[in-house]
Amino acid sequence: METTPSGPAAATPLLQVQGVTLAFGGVKALTGVGFDVLPGSITAVIGPNGAGKTSLFNTISGFYRPSQGSIRFQGQDITRVPAPQRAKLGLGRSFQNIALFRGMTVLDNIKLGRHAHLKTNVLDALFYLGRARREEAELRRDIEERIIDFLEIDHIRHAPVSALPYGLQKRVEMARALAMQPQILMLDEPVAGMNREETEDMARFILDVREEWGATVLMVEHDMGMVMDLSDHVVVLNFGQVIAQGTPAAVQANPEVIRAYLGAGDVGDLRAKLQGVTTA
Numbered sequence: 001m002e003t004t005p006s007g008p009a010a011a012t013p014l015l016q017v018q019g020v021t022l023a024f025g026g027v028k029a030l031t032g033v034g035f036d037v038l039p040g041s042i043t044a045v046i047g048p049n050g051a052g053k054t055s056l057f058n059t060i061s062g063f064y065r066p067s068q069g070s071i072r073f074q075g076q077d078i079t080r081v082p083a084p085q086r087a088k089l090g091l092g093r094s095f096q097n098i099a100l101f102r103g104m105t106v107l108d109n110i111k112l113g114r115h116a117h118l119k120t121n122v123l124d125a126l127f128y129l130g131r132a133r134r135e136e137a138e139l140r141r142d143i144e145e146r147i148i149d150f151l152e153i154d155h156i157r158h159a160p161v162s163a164l165p166y167g168l169q170k171r172v173e174m175a176r177a178l179a180m181q182p183q184i185l186m187l188d189e190p191v192a193g194m195n196r197e198e199t200e201d202m203a204r205f206i207l208d209v210r211e212e213w214g215a216t217v218l219m220v221e222h223d224m225g226m227v228m229d230l231s232d233h234v235v236v237l238n239f240g241q242v243i244a245q246g247t248p249a250a251v252q253a254n255p256e257v258i259r260a261y262l263g264a265g266d267v268g269d270l271r272a273k274l275q276g277v278t279t280a
Ligand SMILES: Nc1ncnc2c1ncn2[C@@H]1O[C@H](COP(=O)(O)OP(=O)(O)OP(=O)(O)O)[C@@H](O)[C@H]1O
Pocket: 024, 027, 028, 029, 047, 048, 049, 050, 051, 052, 053, 054, 055, 056
């Protein structure tokens, strides 16, 4: 799916990143980055180490404020909207390094995801249940049950997160992000550190999130095979700039993309993965 509007029938983007520039002191992490995320799409941001992917994600979620450019969500300029408000508007995200409350159970982590949507303060959120209206509590329970069922984590709902294998922890992280009922689910390296089976499970969940939850997915991911298999639109960053974007096929064939990965010494790996995709 191309994000360039081709006529009146072209879908209005859910998220528009326009000319975003971000610097840390003298280091320019992002320079004039722009792309659209269409509703219902799976869009992936890829790029070699240090290309600016995490900085971009943090800028979209509101943890960093760009020095130039804008972020628009559903047509509204949210560049100056603080992170918690963005979450409430419908930008839900997971984190590269699992950010779960490890001593708490799976279910409590999911509840916190939902409360974070309602309240900006975790303590407030923890005490919120006592004040919640009954119907709202029931609605929340329904959503929690749907998520638990969907992600096949019923058997571990009362287990402390710290006792779970890594792949399941990542799934709980996704469950917590889903509990925010996001319109855009932002996944930061959803399969990093996973074995093949865990990766395939997660890929299936990402596809199903779109089908069953109607969520649009924006992910940062290093696993090229998964990105090329799942994505409608791929944005390639290198040294903080978009060097290519388009369908997986267009991006794979782009000489600048191949050069970027060659520079990072990854091209053999890239080719092998791309071959795996095309012969699959
Ligand atoms: N908090 C920070 N302070 C200073 N420089 C930073 C900070 N965060 C990122 N950078 C720099 O910004 C650039 C982009 O980094 P970023 O982490 O966004 O890249 P990345 O593509 O996510 O990398 P990786 O694939 O390794 O996670 C790098 O040069 C990095 O050193």
